[in-house]
Amino acid sequence: MRLVILPNSDDVAEFACDLFAQQLTNKPKSVLGLATGSSPTTLYQKMISRQKAGDLSFSQATSFNLDEYVGLSGDHPQSYRHFMNEQLFNHVDIDLARTFVPNGVADNPNDECKRYEELIALAGGIDLQLLGIGINGHIGFNEPLSSLSSRTRVKTLTKSTIEANSRFFGDDERQPTDSMTMGIGTILDARQVVLLATGAHKAQAIKGCVEGPVSASCPASALQLHEHAIVVVDEAAAAELT
Numbered sequence: 001m002r003l004v005i006l007p008n009s010d011d012v013a014e015f016a017c018d019l020f021a022q023q024l025t026n027k028p029k030s031v032l033g034l035a036t037g038s039s040p041t042t043l044y045q046k047m048i049s050r051q052k053a054g055d056l057s058f059s060q061a062t063s064f065n066l067d068e069y070v071g072l073s074g075d076h077p078q079s080y081r082h083f084m085n086e087q088l089f090n091h092v093d094i095d096l097a098r099t100f101v102p103n104g105v106a107d108n109p110n111d112e113c114k115r116y117e118e119l120i121a122l123a124g125g126i127d128l129q130l131l132g133i134g135i136n137g138h139i140g141f142n143e144p145l146s147s148l149s150s151r152t153r154v155k156t157l158t159k160s161t162i163e164a165n166s167r168f169f170g171d172d173e174r175q176p177t178d179s180m181t182m183g184i185g186t187i188l189d190a191r192q193v194v195l196l197a198t199g200a201h202k203a204q205a206i207k208g209c210v211e212g213p214v215s216a217s218c219p220a221s222a223l224q225l226h227e228h229a230i231v232v233v234d235e236a237a238a239a240e241l242t
């Protein structure tokens, strides 16, 4: 695992954007693993600007998102499909038919998870996987105590994650309690992984990820096992590192 500490969140996004640009230049048909949440939003804005400037193209790329809420269809404003369309896909030259997000309203969520794993394999595996980190150390929706060899499956969210994400849901909106998420094993299969974290509220989780024992108590610590994992943080998120 490589750790990169940068002065601020904009530098973190710029660094990640360079990585994706390099990946797409070296291999235009790259398979990208993408994430939602606040961590990648500046990165997505930078990707859009670079694509519009002609410095980056997604035209031959394929993408797989980490996760989706069970029970939300792609047109629900809080679904991760909707987030991705709004934050990135609708503004770049990617072929929407080659962007994959688990179907939150599939008849059988377990079958949908199996199908998702098969689609990733069929695409040749993920070249570069983007991650954020939860304050409890989760990656994707792999909450603490998830198996380090887990594959895409249905996971019940912890109270802490539901609380952290409640800011996105209105008072009268029912917030999902289950998700479909790539497993930790699925994430570790990616050829390269980049995890972004900014802000003091992520400092404890980053300490567990980078310096803690490799343990299911902190799912992100599994990245220590990956030869090509890069953890990119700002100074605030690095504050607890020794």
Ligand code: F6R
Binding pocket: 034, 035, 036, 037, 038, 039, 040, 066, 067, 131, 132, 133, 134, 135, 138, 139, 140, 141
């Ligand atoms: C998002 C995801 C989550 C987030 C994590 C951090 O697709 O899988 O693991 O990356 O919860 O969220 P933010 O970036 O909002 O702090």
